[in-house]
Amino acid sequence: MFDLIRNHRRWMQFVLLLLILPSFVFVGIQGYSSFMEGDKSLAKVAGEAVTQQEFDAASRNRLDQLRGMMGAQFDSQAFDTPAMRQAVLDEIINTRLISAEATKNHFSASDDQLRATIQAIPAVQEDGKFSNARYRDALAAQGMTPVMFEAQLRRDLALQQVLGPVAQSTMMPDAVMDRLVAAATERRSIQTLRVAAADYRAKVSVSDDEVKAYYEANRARFEVPERVDAQYVVLDQGASTSGIAVSEDDIKSYYEQNKGRYGQEEQRRASHILITVDSGASESAREEARKKAQSLADQAKAPKADFARLARENSQDPGSAAKGGDLDWFGRGMMVKPFEDAAFALKDGEVSGVVATDYGFHVIKLTGIRPAVVKPLAEVRAQIVEEIKQQQAARRFAEAAEQFTNLVYEQSDTLEPAAQKFGLKIQEAQGVTRSGLQGNDVLGNPKVAQALFSDEVLREKRNSGVIELGPNRLAAVRVVKHVPASVQPLADVSSGIRAQLTQDKALDLARAAGEERLKALQAKDSSQGFGAVVTVARNAPQGVAPALLNAVMKAPAGKLPAFVGTIAGDDYVIARISKVEAAPKPDAAAIAGEKSMMERRWAQAEQLAVLQTLREKYKVTISPEGTALTTAAPAAER
Template identity: 70%
Template sequence: MFDTIRNHQRWLQFILLLLILPSFAFIGLQGYSSLREGDHSLAKVAGGKVSQQEYDEAMRGQLDQLRATMGAQFDARAFDTPATRKAVLDEIINTRAIVAEADKAHFSASDNQLRQTILTIPAFQENGRFSNDRYVQALAAQGMTPVAFEAQLRRNVSVQQVLGPVAQSAAVPASVFDRVIAAATERRDVQTQRIAIDDYRDKVAVGDADVKAYYDAHQSEFAVPERVDAQYVVLDQAAISGGIQVSDSDVGSYYEQNKARFGQPEQRRASHILITVDAKASEAERAAALKKAQALDQQAKAPGADFAKLARQNSQDPGSAANGGDLDWFGRGMMVKQFEDAAFALKQGEVSDVVPTEYGFHIIKLTGIRPAQTKPLAEVRGQIVDEIRQQQAARQFADAAEQFTNLVYEQSDTLEPAASKFGLKIQTAQGVTRTAAPQDAEPLNNPKVLEALFSDDVLRDKRNSGAIELAPNRLVSVRVAKYEPASVLPLEQVSAQLRQRLIHDKAAELARQAGEEKLKALQAADATAGFGPVVTVARNAPQDMAPALLSAVMKAPADKLPAFVGADTGDAYVIARISKVSPAPALEAQVLSNEKSLMERRWAQAEQLAVLQTLRGKYKAQITEDGERVIAGQRE
């Protein structure tokens, strides 16, 4: 019904992604448009290629999301791992495969599906209900056009049809659920005995020869990648726009020239009763629906009629029926034409005749009118000042960016001229590698900046980098202050730490040997000496038992008790004596229901992953040699 079901970008992508693909937060929306190809593709899927640039943008997006979530705790180096790099590349491949399947199957989304999707997005709701004002404001705040929003949302809803039904139809077999619950809640009475590693430290000796032998055989453990100390300056719009003054005359002229923007067109509020008619309905079915609508129209027009009650009892619009048919405020162009024409022809409190649209038959009651009006200058003055200042700053930044670019290029042996010209601070960062910079040097963690920092011009020839765009209206230039080639830490620097590691390893081996001998003896002849008190544990109630030991305890055969198992727990070898095995008490119905819901979500994820793997095979997804090098961190 809404003709405003439209456009989204940026933060709305995340909202829609949660709505549309709830089990696959790792699947982005970037691949829904044609994707760029590079000379050296990292992957191939569905006849297309994944370029280095596309990968870099996806990685940057992931890091930006993590940075926003983690704040000061974010450290890009912690995510600079093969697993993370592969996950980002897999995300792009998965998206391509899903889009290809949606295209091949000719999936589409109806207008009603779009409307219902919009109504459920929290960003467009106020007090739990869809608000048209909130909707319009949210789009405007992001610079969005309604037409683009509708097109993108329609595409997303269509793509959802690839994996959505898989999740919706997932069901855990009762036998599987029962076995999992039984395994998770089974109780075992256990006593433990620890053979501590520290008790054996004094029994081992590690000489200089042992330390050197390990060091020589494991030099890769002590390798340090090449790194630089970097200098950099950042030019952004805020750095050059602080002194901008906006005069009263500028404000007045701007207001007069943009009066239409500060006007509020006429809006109306209406409630409706909808009797739906399927597009494929027969003439008889349409006639029956019309007859029902006409009867309701007569009831709604009767003196003292309770329109809201009639709507709650009879309307087939799921988005408004529960609210008495209320559709909130809307303006011209926000409803389908037949509905809009009828609503804007009514007087306050008047009920329309039956209005046919593509959705069915409507009975409309006009409940409110907001006349068109223009906001006074005093009310919008602050907004105008901000807009003028932003426009002037943008113009100034464009000029400054050109000067900044020329300065860092023409005087390439120093950043000082560019810093002095714009009052910028030359910042420094130490220990920057090809893949990561310190957390407090955020601009340097941009892949484009790191690539430039280790380029021949900057690294070998000691020149400034060019002006690199970090974001719209934000540039950075970097240079190398000091270079340290890849090296291996010298033995004297790591010997003390290495000696302690070898002592621990040898003591742990002695503790394990002693523990295994004792375990073997106990398995031959039961004894309780040296064991602690009995503790009852379960997979869902570990009682602080170390995971390795808990796993061994729960896996031990229960046909002959007592049973004995042992496991390394990091600081000791621990022997467990299992004296009793018993099922847990029956769980409450609510607990079982919660567990089943959780298991069904995981089951759905597993089935969706299986479908994804099938799609990857169907569309011949493969990671190229260049892609494997990127995953391994071996970028050229």
């Protein structure tokens, strides 16, 4: 039974990241512009508004996660797209829908489910076992208490009951899988003939009027976005750690106060025999099970009794019965409380009486004790010194942050006093847009870019408020120069427009010539001008352009040779299909891997269908502001 608790949690694995990236977090520090403009309703779910503030906070969270993953390669402008904004809004709406459905159906997570999920989190394990000390330390590092975290986790487990069963029940029929494998692996032998647009450029002329007309019709493409030159200073905890001395008395006192963290709690090993009882069983059935457990307890306590044999022959816990009832080592908090209390009250080798839990009746034999072990001070001294320094630095940083904030606010026309006070360098950057500055970890931060373009900073040339970049890292910025958005003059872009129009016209001529050649080939076969034969498949394109490969694999193969043509890159390409054959069937392992992947995709599709049904059920509406937000062009194109 307890082995089942440990192992039965596949569908819950998503929660293992909760200590690092807590899910469904939409309430952040209020953006400056949101504060100035008020909360706009972007959508409504069951009559409740999704505000601009929620959207901004969720967008910042997503960008911060991407920045953390991509580092210096991160470009916020690349993610300022209608698709990304739509994804963020959909995420907020979907979370609201799932929460509403879970609440309506009274979904909840049991204590055992919560306990099993927490114990499976790698970050709180030591040597593969749950560590209560690590658990509390990990939560403290995230600014959370066990009560806070467990309430959030219990809620997320309840929410998973809305979509979890959909994913668990998804199964790909073998017949469908066979057809998909056949389609993906079917091989076609082709030759290609390329009608190059470059061969027609000499025949193309582009007039000045055409260049001007294109410029006027596409002015947005030539717009240079609004930008500023900025100054900024950064205060981090590193400025607070220098010069910290730790006394020997402080080290000893800290060690005594935190001994529990520098060792291993007492652990016990036990075997058990379980006689299960359904929660809805009658009183007579429960009494019969209890009597059976009592009989086994009496046998197990007899001299020279073979407890392992009794467990193998009688225990109804499928996870441990075959192992003679062995449950391996465990500490406090890893078993249900009645079982734990009984196990920790036994002496080594002693057999308990009948112990009742929600799962039935147990007979427990204690098979080992590992006493609590505390590491000596000498072994953890360096760790303690570093922890004390970090604590003192955090206190210093809190004091410095308050002074930094006051200086930036009180002398709002310059960053110089704050920089001098803390020995900081005033840094400068040019060309910062509303999407931030690519490659700059400060000015690339969406919160910083938002502050730079607020009225107080942009128009009145005042310092921004202090902005939290991350834990123990603050920044303040100011605008030195503002350059409004403008459209590049025609003279500066005319050569590029002329080249583009020339290419477009040349490609049109190549397409016309290619389509004429294709008709002739479809009427009368010829391999003249075609390249060498190449065998392609959907899962083996051999470098063939996707557009051409798609046309080749979709072409009717009843009569060969067959011909298809399409634009591929800057040319028109004709393919001559001379042979179609089924590939050898992949081995069972490869098919199993593909089937698993397809089942995951199918599950995602079914979950999306459920969410769409919930949208109708809870009457989701998107406001004009929400539509405008998710369809606006990227800042770089505006």
